[in-house]
Amino acid sequence: MIPIIAQGFLGIESFNPPWDVFFLPLFNLLIFLYELPVLDFALAIIVFTIIIRTILAPLFIRQIRSQKEMQRMQPLIREVQRKHKGNRQKVSEETMALYREHGVNPAAGCLPVVLQLPILFALYQALIRASGTVTLSAEQVSSEAFRTLNAAVDITPLAQADTYLAPVSGACNLPEYSQLPQLLPLNCQLITPIKLDAHVDTTVSWLFGLNLAQVDAVFAIPLFGGFALSLLAVIAAILQFVQVKMTSPRPNPEDPTSGMTSTMTYTFPLLTIIWGGIFPSGLILYWIVYTAYLVVQQYLIMGWGNLFPLFGWQPGWAASPETGIASGPRPKRAPAADATTEEPDSTPPRAPASGGSRAGSRPANRRQGGAKRRGRKR
Numbered sequence: 001m002i003p004i005i006a007q008g009f010l011g012i013e014s015f016n017p018p019w020d021v022f023f024l025p026l027f028n029l030l031i032f033l034y035e036l037p038v039l040d041f042a043l044a045i046i047v048f049t050i051i052i053r054t055i056l057a058p059l060f061i062r063q064i065r066s067q068k069e070m071q072r073m074q075p076l077i078r079e080v081q082r083k084h085k086g087n088r089q090k091v092s093e094e095t096m097a098l099y100r101e102h103g104v105n106p107a108a109g110c111l112p113v114v115l116q117l118p119i120l121f122a123l124y125q126a127l128i129r130a131s132g133t134v135t136l137s138a139e140q141v142s143s144e145a146f147r148t149l150n151a152a153v154d155i156t157p158l159a160q161a162d163t164y165l166a167p168v169s170g171a172c173n174l175p176e177y178s179q180l181p182q183l184l185p186l187n188c189q190l191i192t193p194i195k196l197d198a199h200v201d202t203t204v205s206w207l208f209g210l211n212l213a214q215v216d217a218v219f220a221i222p223l224f225g226g227f228a229l230s231l232l233a234v235i236a237a238i239l240q241f242v243q244v245k246m247t248s249p250r251p252n253p254e255d256p257t258s259g260m261t262s263t264m265t266y267t268f269p270l271l272t273i274i275w276g277g278i279f280p281s282g283l284i285l286y287w288i289v290y291t292a293y294l295v296v297q298q299y300l301i302m303g304w305g306n307l308f309p310l311f312g313w314q315p316g317w318a319a320s321p322e323t324g325i326a327s328g329p330r331p332k333r334a335p336a337a338d339a340t341t342e343e344p345d346s347t348p349p350r351a352p353a354s355g356g357s358r359a360g361s362r363p364a365n366r367r368q369g370g371a372k373r374r375g376r377k378r
Contacts, residue, residue: 233276
Protein backbone atom coordinates (compact mmCIF):
# COMPACT_ATOMS: atom_id res chain seq x y z
CA MET A 1 0.00 0.00 0.00
CA ILE A 2 2.79 2.46 0.90
CA PRO A 3 4.66 2.03 -2.42
CA ILE A 4 1.43 2.50 -4.38
CA ILE A 5 0.56 5.73 -2.54
CA ALA A 6 4.13 7.04 -2.68
CA GLN A 7 4.60 6.37 -6.36
CA GLY A 8 1.62 8.56 -7.07
CA PHE A 9 3.11 11.46 -5.09
CA LEU A 10 3.53 14.13 -7.79
CA GLY A 11 5.21 11.69 -10.13
CA ILE A 12 7.81 9.93 -7.99
CA GLU A 13 8.18 6.65 -9.87
CA SER A 14 10.40 4.72 -7.48
CA PHE A 15 9.87 4.73 -3.73
CA ASN A 16 11.42 2.08 -1.49
CA PRO A 17 10.29 2.36 2.13
CA PRO A 18 11.18 2.68 4.89
CA TRP A 19 14.33 4.71 4.21
CA ASP A 20 13.03 6.69 1.24
CA VAL A 21 10.04 7.83 3.27
CA PHE A 22 12.46 10.10 5.12
CA PHE A 23 15.10 10.64 2.45
CA LEU A 24 13.13 11.57 -0.67
CA PRO A 25 11.40 14.70 0.74
CA LEU A 26 14.79 16.11 1.76
CA PHE A 27 16.33 15.15 -1.56
CA ASN A 28 13.51 16.82 -3.48
CA LEU A 29 13.81 19.97 -1.37
CA LEU A 30 17.54 20.19 -2.07
CA ILE A 31 17.09 19.74 -5.83
CA PHE A 32 14.23 22.28 -5.84
CA LEU A 33 16.51 24.89 -4.24
CA TYR A 34 19.31 24.02 -6.65
CA GLU A 35 17.05 24.69 -9.63
CA LEU A 36 16.18 28.20 -8.44
CA PRO A 37 17.79 30.78 -10.79
CA VAL A 38 20.06 32.48 -8.24
CA LEU A 39 21.31 29.43 -6.35
CA ASP A 40 24.18 27.08 -7.06
CA PHE A 41 24.66 23.80 -5.18
CA ALA A 42 26.53 25.40 -2.25
CA LEU A 43 23.89 28.11 -1.77
CA ALA A 44 21.20 25.44 -2.10
CA ILE A 45 22.79 23.52 0.81
CA ILE A 46 22.99 26.73 2.89
CA VAL A 47 19.33 27.63 2.27
CA PHE A 48 18.36 23.98 2.81
CA THR A 49 20.12 24.04 6.19
CA ILE A 50 18.43 27.25 7.30
CA ILE A 51 15.00 25.88 6.35
CA ILE A 52 15.55 22.59 8.21
CA ARG A 53 16.98 24.41 11.24
CA THR A 54 14.04 26.83 11.34
CA ILE A 55 11.53 23.97 11.17
CA LEU A 56 13.24 22.21 14.07
CA ALA A 57 13.75 25.41 16.11
CA PRO A 58 10.75 24.92 18.46
CA LEU A 59 12.14 21.52 19.50
CA PHE A 60 15.40 23.10 20.60
CA ILE A 61 14.19 26.27 22.30
CA ARG A 62 12.79 24.41 25.30
CA GLN A 63 16.04 22.48 25.70
CA ILE A 64 18.13 25.65 25.51
CA ARG A 65 15.99 27.30 28.17
CA SER A 66 16.36 24.21 30.33
CA GLN A 67 20.12 24.44 29.97
CA LYS A 68 20.02 28.13 30.89
CA GLU A 69 18.01 27.28 34.01
CA MET A 70 20.58 24.64 34.92
CA GLN A 71 23.36 27.21 34.71
CA ARG A 72 21.49 29.56 37.01
CA MET A 73 21.04 26.70 39.47
CA GLN A 74 24.78 26.36 39.97
CA PRO A 75 24.76 28.16 43.38
CA LEU A 76 22.17 25.66 44.64
CA ILE A 77 24.19 22.75 43.30
CA ARG A 78 27.35 24.02 44.95
CA GLU A 79 25.48 24.30 48.25
CA VAL A 80 24.44 20.65 47.96
CA GLN A 81 28.03 19.69 47.24
CA ARG A 82 29.27 21.69 50.22
CA LYS A 83 26.67 20.17 52.53
CA HIS A 84 27.46 16.57 51.55
CA LYS A 85 31.16 16.97 50.81
CA GLY A 86 32.90 13.60 50.58
CA ASN A 87 29.66 11.65 50.03
CA ARG A 88 29.48 11.35 46.22
CA GLN A 89 26.41 9.15 46.29
CA LYS A 90 24.48 11.63 48.42
CA VAL A 91 25.65 14.52 46.25
CA SER A 92 24.44 12.67 43.15
CA GLU A 93 21.04 11.90 44.68
CA GLU A 94 20.48 15.43 45.96
CA THR A 95 21.65 16.99 42.68
CA MET A 96 19.31 14.84 40.58
CA ALA A 97 16.46 15.64 42.99
CA LEU A 98 17.24 19.33 42.55
CA TYR A 99 17.14 18.93 38.77
CA ARG A 100 13.75 17.21 39.01
CA GLU A 101 12.32 19.95 41.24
CA HIS A 102 13.31 22.63 38.73
CA GLY A 103 12.29 20.58 35.67
CA VAL A 104 15.83 20.53 34.28
CA ASN A 105 17.31 17.75 32.14
CA PRO A 106 21.13 17.62 32.55
CA ALA A 107 21.45 15.61 29.32
CA ALA A 108 19.55 18.18 27.26
CA GLY A 109 22.71 19.11 25.33
CA CYS A 110 22.70 15.71 23.65
CA LEU A 111 19.32 16.26 21.98
CA PRO A 112 20.52 18.55 19.14
CA VAL A 113 23.14 16.01 18.08
CA VAL A 114 20.70 13.09 18.22
CA LEU A 115 18.14 14.91 16.08
CA GLN A 116 20.78 15.90 13.53
CA LEU A 117 21.95 12.36 12.80
CA PRO A 118 19.01 11.25 10.57
CA ILE A 119 19.25 14.49 8.60
CA LEU A 120 23.00 14.04 8.18
CA PHE A 121 22.51 10.52 6.83
CA ALA A 122 19.82 11.72 4.42
CA LEU A 123 21.94 14.65 3.24
CA TYR A 124 24.91 12.33 2.71
CA GLN A 125 22.75 10.16 0.45
CA ALA A 126 21.45 13.27 -1.33
CA LEU A 127 24.99 14.48 -2.07
CA ILE A 128 26.05 11.10 -3.44
CA ARG A 129 22.93 10.65 -5.57
CA ALA A 130 22.96 14.25 -6.82
CA SER A 131 26.49 13.89 -8.13
CA GLY A 132 25.54 10.69 -9.96
CA THR A 133 29.00 9.23 -9.28
CA VAL A 134 28.79 5.54 -8.38
CA THR A 135 31.61 3.24 -7.30
CA LEU A 136 30.98 -0.46 -7.91
CA SER A 137 32.98 -3.50 -6.93
CA ALA A 138 34.34 -5.94 -9.50
CA GLU A 139 31.67 -8.48 -8.51
CA GLN A 140 28.90 -5.94 -9.10
CA VAL A 141 30.28 -4.94 -12.50
CA SER A 142 30.46 -8.57 -13.61
CA SER A 143 26.96 -9.40 -12.37
CA GLU A 144 23.97 -10.10 -14.60
CA ALA A 145 22.07 -7.23 -12.99
CA PHE A 146 24.69 -4.71 -14.13
CA ARG A 147 24.68 -6.03 -17.70
CA THR A 148 20.89 -5.80 -17.83
CA LEU A 149 20.84 -2.23 -16.47
CA ASN A 150 23.70 -1.18 -18.74
CA ALA A 151 21.67 -2.28 -21.74
CA ALA A 152 18.46 -0.59 -20.53
CA VAL A 153 19.75 2.77 -19.26
CA ASP A 154 22.72 5.05 -19.93
CA ILE A 155 25.49 4.11 -17.46
CA THR A 156 28.67 6.05 -18.35
CA PRO A 157 32.06 4.75 -17.16
CA LEU A 158 34.39 7.39 -15.72
CA ALA A 159 38.17 7.68 -15.87
CA GLN A 160 38.61 6.30 -12.36
CA ALA A 161 38.48 2.51 -12.19
CA ASP A 162 35.15 0.93 -11.19
CA THR A 163 33.48 4.38 -11.16
CA TYR A 164 30.39 5.13 -13.23
CA LEU A 165 27.93 7.95 -13.82
CA ALA A 166 24.38 6.98 -12.98
CA PRO A 167 21.72 8.04 -15.49
CA VAL A 168 19.49 11.08 -15.11
CA SER A 169 16.50 9.49 -16.83
CA GLY A 170 15.53 5.97 -17.75
CA ALA A 171 13.39 3.01 -16.76
CA CYS A 172 12.38 3.21 -13.11
CA ASN A 173 10.84 -0.17 -12.30
CA LEU A 174 13.41 -2.73 -13.39
CA PRO A 175 13.85 -5.52 -10.82
CA GLU A 176 17.65 -5.24 -11.09
CA TYR A 177 17.52 -1.98 -9.10
CA SER A 178 16.91 -4.07 -5.98
CA GLN A 179 20.51 -5.35 -6.38
CA LEU A 180 22.07 -2.09 -7.63
CA PRO A 181 19.89 0.73 -6.20
CA GLN A 182 22.71 3.28 -6.65
CA LEU A 183 22.16 3.11 -10.44
CA LEU A 184 18.53 4.24 -10.16
CA PRO A 185 18.02 7.30 -12.44
CA LEU A 186 17.71 10.60 -10.59
CA ASN A 187 14.38 11.54 -12.16
CA CYS A 188 12.85 8.35 -10.79
CA GLN A 189 13.27 9.88 -7.31
CA LEU A 190 12.10 13.42 -8.07
CA ILE A 191 8.63 14.91 -8.24
CA THR A 192 7.41 15.89 -11.69
CA PRO A 193 7.87 19.71 -11.44
CA ILE A 194 11.61 19.46 -10.73
CA LYS A 195 12.78 16.73 -13.08
CA LEU A 196 16.43 17.26 -14.08
CA ASP A 197 17.71 17.75 -17.63
CA ALA A 198 21.34 17.03 -16.66
CA HIS A 199 23.40 15.94 -13.69
CA VAL A 200 23.70 18.29 -10.73
CA ASP A 201 26.80 20.49 -10.89
CA THR A 202 28.34 19.94 -7.46
CA THR A 203 31.48 21.99 -8.21
CA VAL A 204 31.28 25.56 -6.86
CA SER A 205 33.42 28.26 -8.46
CA TRP A 206 33.28 30.78 -5.59
CA LEU A 207 34.69 28.07 -3.30
CA PHE A 208 37.74 27.77 -5.59
CA GLY A 209 36.31 24.81 -7.50
CA LEU A 210 35.40 22.73 -4.44
CA ASN A 211 33.38 19.62 -5.32
CA LEU A 212 30.76 19.32 -2.59
CA ALA A 213 30.04 15.69 -3.45
CA GLN A 214 33.61 14.66 -2.63
CA VAL A 215 35.97 14.93 0.33
CA ASP A 216 37.51 18.38 0.64
CA ALA A 217 40.58 18.58 -1.60
CA VAL A 218 40.77 22.39 -1.86
CA PHE A 219 40.93 23.57 1.77
CA ALA A 220 42.80 20.51 3.03
CA ILE A 221 46.26 19.91 4.48
CA PRO A 222 47.63 16.37 3.89
CA LEU A 223 48.76 14.67 7.08
CA PHE A 224 49.42 10.91 7.17
CA GLY A 225 48.05 7.72 5.68
CA GLY A 226 46.10 9.62 3.04
CA PHE A 227 44.15 11.56 5.69
CA ALA A 228 43.86 15.33 5.14
CA LEU A 229 42.95 18.02 7.64
CA SER A 230 40.08 19.99 6.13
CA LEU A 231 40.00 23.66 7.09
CA LEU A 232 36.23 23.58 6.60
CA ALA A 233 36.09 20.82 9.21
CA VAL A 234 38.25 22.94 11.56
CA ILE A 235 35.75 25.81 11.25
CA ALA A 236 32.90 23.39 11.93
CA ALA A 237 34.77 21.98 14.96
CA ILE A 238 35.34 25.46 16.43
CA LEU A 239 31.65 26.28 16.08
CA GLN A 240 30.77 22.90 17.61
CA PHE A 241 33.07 23.62 20.57
CA VAL A 242 31.49 27.04 21.12
CA GLN A 243 27.98 25.59 20.88
CA VAL A 244 28.60 22.83 23.43
CA LYS A 245 30.69 25.02 25.76
CA MET A 246 27.91 27.61 25.98
CA THR A 247 25.51 25.04 27.42
CA SER A 248 27.93 22.95 29.51
CA PRO A 249 28.05 23.41 33.30
CA ARG A 250 31.33 24.51 34.78
CA PRO A 251 33.70 21.62 35.63
CA ASN A 252 33.12 20.34 39.15
CA PRO A 253 34.46 17.01 40.47
CA GLU A 254 31.54 16.75 42.90
CA ASP A 255 28.91 16.93 40.14
CA PRO A 256 28.39 13.51 38.46
CA THR A 257 27.11 15.11 35.23
CA SER A 258 29.99 17.56 34.92
CA GLY A 259 32.46 14.95 33.69
CA MET A 260 30.08 13.75 30.99
CA THR A 261 29.44 17.24 29.61
CA SER A 262 33.14 18.15 29.76
CA THR A 263 33.91 15.08 27.67
CA MET A 264 31.24 16.09 25.13
CA THR A 265 32.77 19.56 24.86
CA TYR A 266 35.98 18.18 23.37
CA THR A 267 34.80 14.90 21.82
CA PHE A 268 32.29 16.35 19.35
CA PRO A 269 34.73 18.86 17.79
CA LEU A 270 37.36 16.13 17.46
CA LEU A 271 34.84 13.88 15.69
CA THR A 272 33.94 16.76 13.37
CA ILE A 273 37.58 17.13 12.30
CA ILE A 274 37.79 13.38 11.62
CA TRP A 275 34.57 13.47 9.59
CA GLY A 276 36.06 16.26 7.45
CA GLY A 277 38.59 13.81 6.07
CA ILE A 278 36.00 11.09 5.39
CA PHE A 279 32.69 12.60 4.28
CA PRO A 280 31.86 14.89 1.33
CA SER A 281 32.60 18.58 1.85
CA GLY A 282 28.95 19.44 1.25
CA LEU A 283 28.14 17.64 4.49
CA ILE A 284 30.75 19.74 6.33
CA LEU A 285 29.26 22.91 4.79
CA TYR A 286 25.87 21.85 6.12
CA TRP A 287 27.41 21.27 9.56
CA ILE A 288 29.00 24.74 9.59
CA VAL A 289 25.75 26.53 8.76
CA TYR A 290 23.68 24.34 11.09
CA THR A 291 25.98 24.86 14.09
CA ALA A 292 26.35 28.60 13.45
CA TYR A 293 22.56 28.90 13.42
CA LEU A 294 22.40 27.02 16.74
CA VAL A 295 25.07 29.25 18.32
CA VAL A 296 23.12 32.39 17.36
CA GLN A 297 19.89 30.89 18.69
CA GLN A 298 21.52 29.96 21.98
CA TYR A 299 23.04 33.44 22.32
CA LEU A 300 19.64 35.11 21.83
CA ILE A 301 18.13 32.94 24.59
CA MET A 302 20.93 32.55 27.16
CA GLY A 303 23.70 34.98 26.19
CA TRP A 304 27.23 33.56 26.14
CA GLY A 305 26.29 30.94 28.73
CA ASN A 306 29.36 29.20 30.14
CA LEU A 307 31.57 29.89 27.12
CA PHE A 308 33.79 32.13 29.24
CA PRO A 309 36.28 32.00 30.79
CA LEU A 310 37.77 30.43 27.67
CA PHE A 311 41.19 28.95 28.46
CA GLY A 312 41.55 31.55 31.21
CA TRP A 313 40.28 34.49 29.14
CA GLN A 314 37.27 36.40 30.51
CA PRO A 315 36.35 39.43 28.35
CA GLY A 316 34.72 42.36 30.09
CA TRP A 317 31.74 42.33 27.71
CA ALA A 318 30.78 38.72 28.60
CA ALA A 319 28.93 38.69 31.92
CA SER A 320 28.86 35.60 34.10
CA PRO A 321 25.68 33.50 33.63
CA GLU A 322 25.32 32.99 37.38
CA THR A 323 23.40 36.23 37.99
CA GLY A 324 20.73 34.67 40.13
CA ILE A 325 19.07 31.52 41.31
CA ALA A 326 16.69 29.68 39.03
CA SER A 327 13.17 31.06 39.21
CA GLY A 328 11.53 27.65 39.55
CA PRO A 329 10.59 25.83 42.77
CA ARG A 330 13.10 26.19 45.58
CA PRO A 331 14.48 23.33 47.67
CA LYS A 332 12.56 22.62 50.85
CA ARG A 333 13.66 24.81 53.75
CA ALA A 334 14.23 23.71 57.34
CA PRO A 335 11.23 23.85 59.75
CA ALA A 336 10.33 27.23 61.21
CA ALA A 337 11.39 26.08 64.69
CA ASP A 338 14.96 25.80 63.53
CA ALA A 339 14.86 29.34 62.22
CA THR A 340 13.67 30.69 65.60
CA THR A 341 16.44 28.94 67.49
CA GLU A 342 19.03 30.47 65.17
CA GLU A 343 17.58 33.99 65.28
CA PRO A 344 19.24 35.11 68.57
CA ASP A 345 22.63 34.13 67.12
CA SER A 346 22.14 36.56 64.25
CA THR A 347 21.18 39.51 66.55
CA PRO A 348 24.18 41.60 67.57
CA PRO A 349 24.64 41.88 71.39
CA ARG A 350 24.02 45.23 73.07
CA ALA A 351 26.92 47.17 74.40
CA PRO A 352 27.46 46.72 78.16
CA ALA A 353 26.60 49.52 80.55
CA SER A 354 29.37 51.79 81.79
CA GLY A 355 29.11 50.49 85.33
CA GLY A 356 29.68 46.87 84.32
CA SER A 357 27.63 44.17 82.68
CA ARG A 358 23.94 44.61 82.16
CA ALA A 359 23.13 41.65 84.38
CA GLY A 360 25.31 43.00 87.19
CA SER A 361 23.81 46.52 87.06
CA ARG A 362 20.28 45.44 87.94
CA PRO A 363 20.91 44.54 91.66
CA ALA A 364 22.72 47.84 92.17
CA ASN A 365 19.73 49.74 90.86
CA ARG A 366 17.41 47.82 93.12
CA ARG A 367 19.60 48.66 96.21
CA GLN A 368 19.60 52.35 95.34
CA GLY A 369 15.82 52.35 94.95
CA GLY A 370 15.39 50.59 98.33
CA ALA A 371 17.60 53.13 100.12
CA LYS A 372 15.52 56.00 98.79
CA ARG A 373 12.30 54.38 99.97
CA ARG A 374 13.73 53.78 103.50
CA GLY A 375 14.80 57.44 103.65
CA ARG A 376 11.28 58.60 102.89
CA LYS A 377 9.88 56.42 105.71
CA ARG A 378 12.19 57.98 108.24
